[in-house]
């Protein structure tokens with residue numbers, strides 16, 4: 001099996017070293033996203049609650065709310081599945097065993113078909129739009145059965161000309177990469 005695990009530790013160290021810069025770049029990435037028809041035409045937008053190493057998603061959620069759009073947040077489910085549920089707001093989220101803030105599960109509220117899916121990652125290839133994430137395979141599985149538009153916000157530390165990790169048969173390219 002190709003070894004993405006060989007790439008992750010060094011890249012996570014780079015993300016830590018660049019964390020302040022990634023946070024500083026978040027506003028410009030959000031502005032560029034908001035200028036796209038993808039954003040403007042989406043009524044429901046799926047994202048995650050970001051960690052300090054990732055592009056900040058709180059401003060994105062605030063902008064969506066202000067524009068009358070609904071934010072759906074990922075919740076990790078058994079068998080490496082994800083469910084997307086409406087954001088209950090900071091006070092309504094619960095922290096998973098992985099330390100991620102997530103909406104509580106409610107089968108009646110699940111929406112697996114948002115108008116726009118914002119996909120997190122730790123590295124993106126500008127040439128072919130492949131991504132690598134933290135390694136759970138959650139998005140690879142989810143995107144295999146999601147037909148809607150996908151976008152990733154790519155801070156400079158996550159941008160690579162070509163994949164510096166092995167691309168595998170199940171990896172699904174992201175349709176739109178937003179860069180500075």
Ligand SMILES: Nc1nc2c(c(=O)[nH]1)N(C=O)[C@@H](CNc1ccc(C(=O)N[C@@H](CCC(=O)O)C(=O)O)cc1)CN2
Pocket residue numbers: 048049050051054074075076082098100120121133134135136137138139
């Ligand atoms: N902010 C944010 N939320 C997100 C993601 C993300 O990349 N960023 N995800 C993107 O996919 C999903 C969660 N991804 C995860 C990826 C890896 C592990 C993980 O490796 N957990 C264990 C090991 C688990 C195991 O191997 O059994 C660990 O931390 O040790 C957990 C969650 C959904 N939410």
Ligand SMILES: Nc1ncnc2c1ncn2[C@@H]1O[C@H](COP(=O)(O)OP(=O)(O)OP(=O)(O)O)[C@@H](O)[C@H]1O
Pocket residue numbers: 004120121131132133134135136137138139140141144170171
């Ligand atoms: N569609 C799929 N069906 C079954 N298993 C899959 C699928 N996609 C990925 N996997 C498995 O998931 C594991 C993790 O995949 P990978 O290393 O690409 O994660 P990642 O994309 O970095 O993580 P994430 O998507 O959670 O951010 C791999 O061992 C892979 O075999």
